[in-house]
Amino acid sequence: MSKVAKVTLRRLRLPLVQPYRLSYRTFEEFEPFLVEIDTDDGRRGFADGHISPGSSSETREGGWAFLTDAIKASLGRDADDLKDGALARFGESKVAVTLLVTAVEVLERHPDLVVPETTALPLLTPINALDPAGIAKEVESWLAMGFRTFKVKVGKDVDGDLARVAAIQRAVAGRATLRLDANRAYSQASGEEFAAALDPAGIELFEQPCDDKDWDANAAVAAVSRVPLMLDEPICTLADIDRAAGIKGVGYCKLKLKRFGSLSRLKEGLERVKANGLDAVLGDGLGSEVHNWLEAAVARTTITNAGEFNGFLKPRERLLSPPLPFENGSLVLPKGYAPALDRKAVERFTVETATFA
Numbered sequence: 001m002s003k004v005a006k007v008t009l010r011r012l013r014l015p016l017v018q019p020y021r022l023s024y025r026t027f028e029e030f031e032p033f034l035v036e037i038d039t040d041d042g043r044r045g046f047a048d049g050h051i052s053p054g055s056s057s058e059t060r061e062g063g064w065a066f067l068t069d070a071i072k073a074s075l076g077r078d079a080d081d082l083k084d085g086a087l088a089r090f091g092e093s094k095v096a097v098t099l100l101v102t103a104v105e106v107l108e109r110h111p112d113l114v115v116p117e118t119t120a121l122p123l124l125t126p127i128n129a130l131d132p133a134g135i136a137k138e139v140e141s142w143l144a145m146g147f148r149t150f151k152v153k154v155g156k157d158v159d160g161d162l163a164r165v166a167a168i169q170r171a172v173a174g175r176a177t178l179r180l181d182a183n184r185a186y187s188q189a190s191g192e193e194f195a196a197a198l199d200p201a202g203i204e205l206f207e208q209p210c211d212d213k214d215w216d217a218n219a220a221v222a223a224v225s226r227v228p229l230m231l232d233e234p235i236c237t238l239a240d241i242d243r244a245a246g247i248k249g250v251g252y253c254k255l256k257l258k259r260f261g262s263l264s265r266l267k268e269g270l271e272r273v274k275a276n277g278l279d280a281v282l283g284d285g286l287g288s289e290v291h292n293w294l295e296a297a298v299a300r301t302t303i304t305n306a307g308e309f310n311g312f313l314k315p316r317e318r319l320l321s322p323p324l325p326f327e328n329g330s331l332v333l334p335k336g337y338a339p340a341l342d343r344k345a346v347e348r349f350t351v352e353t354a355t356f357a
Contacts, residue, residue, distance in 0.1 A: 002039035002079045002107070007071045010034040011064070011352040012048070014288060014315040021128065021153065022183050025053065030315060032288045033063060033096070034346065035071075035103045039079055045107025046341055048290045048319075049099035049258050050311075058093055066093040070100060071356050079104050083262070090261050094236065101262040102294055110263050112297045115337045120330040121296055123313075124149040124179060124306040126285070132167045139171040146329025148176045149204070149306035151285075155185025158194045169202055177306075179281075181207040184233060188217035195225035204305075205252050205281075208232040215243070222249030230254050230281060238272050245276035254281040254308070257295045266295075270302040283308030289319045293339065296324075296331050307331065319345055 012032050020027040032050040051063045070089070074082040086100045106113065125147045129138045142150065152168055154161035168178065180203060186194060191209035198206070205228050210217035212233035222229040228251025231244045236259045244250050253273045260266040266282075273280040282299050284291060289312035299307050309331065312324055320339040325332040 002041050002043060004037060004074045004077055004079055004082055005040045006038040006355070006357040007074065008036040009064075009067055009071060009354045009356070010036075010346070010350045011060075012288075012319075012346070012349045013351045014317070014319075014349055016314045017316055018128070018314075020126075020285070020314055027286070030286060030288060030311070031060070031351075032291070033060075033067065033099060034290070034319075034350075035067070035099050036341070037079070037082075037103045037107055039107065043107050045079075045103040045105070046290065047099045047102035047106055047294065048288055049095040050284075050286050050288065050291065051095045052286050058095055063093050063096040066096045067100065068354065070096070075356060079107060087261055094261065095258045098258045098261050102257070105263050106294075110297075112263050112267065112301070113294075113338070115297070115300070115333045115335055118335045119300050119333045120327065121299055121309075121333070122148065122306045122330045123310045123326075124151050124283075124308050125310060125313075125329075126151045126153065127168055130164065132171070135164075135167050136171040139168070139176075142329075143175060146327075148329060149179065150176055151179045151181055151308075153183065154180050154194065155182035155209070158186075158190050158197075161194060162197055165203075166199065169199065172202060174202060176202070177204045178202055179204050179207060179230075180227075181232075182209045184208050184211050186210055186221070188214070188220050191217065191221040192224050195221050195227070195229075198226045200226045203227045205230045207252075207254065215247075219247045219249075222247055225249055228252060232256075235269075236260065238269060241269060241272045241276060241278075245278055250278070252279045252281055256282070256284045256287075257291065257298070258284060258287070263294060263298055267298050267302060270298070279305065281305060281308060283310065285309075285311050285314075287311040288315070289324055290341075292331070293320060293324055296333055300333060317345055317349075318342065319349075 230252035
């Protein structure tokens with residue numbers, strides 16, 4: 001068995017083309033942790049993960065400390081032991097565990113990373129404009145680039161959100177579908193008011209209206225919503241998927257690699273969603289090119305709707321060599337695609353490094 005000989009841990013800072021606004025935070029840059037694992041037989045695996053302040057209870061300081069501890073314990077041991085040991089501590093830091101385990105899966109050439117035929121995976125893109133004129137201009141721009149699914153952030157003001165959604169519906173005029181996302185920002189009462197007042201025309205789903213720990217509030221919104229609800233942040237285990245399937249009005253579960261621990265567990269989760277009669281959405285808009293590549297590799301055989309693994313389009317520069325192709329609104333996985341890290345880019349965006357050998 002391959003033994004862990006060296007591990008390099010980095011914190012990157014990736015400036016964005018434009019600010020990325022969520023209900024709980026506006027990002028000017030992404031700051032993922034990147035891990036490279038070298039084994040005694042000359043193989044290398046890598047992966048990264050972005051701990052997003054405000055998205056969960058995980059902190060960047062805690063994630064770095066967890067990674068340092070887990071990496072020190074892995075030196076000289078089998079790579080599989082590193083995976084097993086990290087997954088046993090999954091509840092301590094989901095993102096940190098996931099990037100360690102997926103780095104080993106890359107090293108081992110996980111079956112889902114083998115691309116036998118070129119595959120195009122349609123992506124979603126966000127609508128950022130606020131006023132009707134700006135919305136109309138942005139919609140036409142995205143349509144010209146091939147996008148056919150748009151994400152609309154809501155959750156701040158019911159009346160204002162309804163007016164903006166209506167303006168986007170008018171601008172789209174049936175040429176694309178909408179996903180509405182509150183990022184947990186509504187109270188139960190506001191979420192119910194918004195969901196019950198929606199014109200469902202062209203709206204695919206309404207994502208995570210209330211706090212991720214308040215299943216009852218989200219269920220109450222789902223019960224009155226005029227479009228299917230999708231749960232996001234609460235979905236981290238198979239049991240969470242089963243629980244979501246029992247809620248009337250919930251039609252979707254959103255899965256992200258960073259919340260499932262490994263490529264294998266992510267695929268199992270996607271299959272569980274389907275077995276429960278729900279639809280799955282996959283992807284992390286806060287993920288870097290490395291993370292989105294891994295999500296797309298699993299998406300290739302599991303989902304048929306627009307992927308949300310579009311974070312790689314937001315930074316000014318890429319991390320992979322060759323970079324992930326983007327064509328006509330889609331991420332493209334070319335036949336045989338097996339990227340390496342762009343060493344110059346990685347060095348340029350590194351702000352902190354720790355090496356263990």
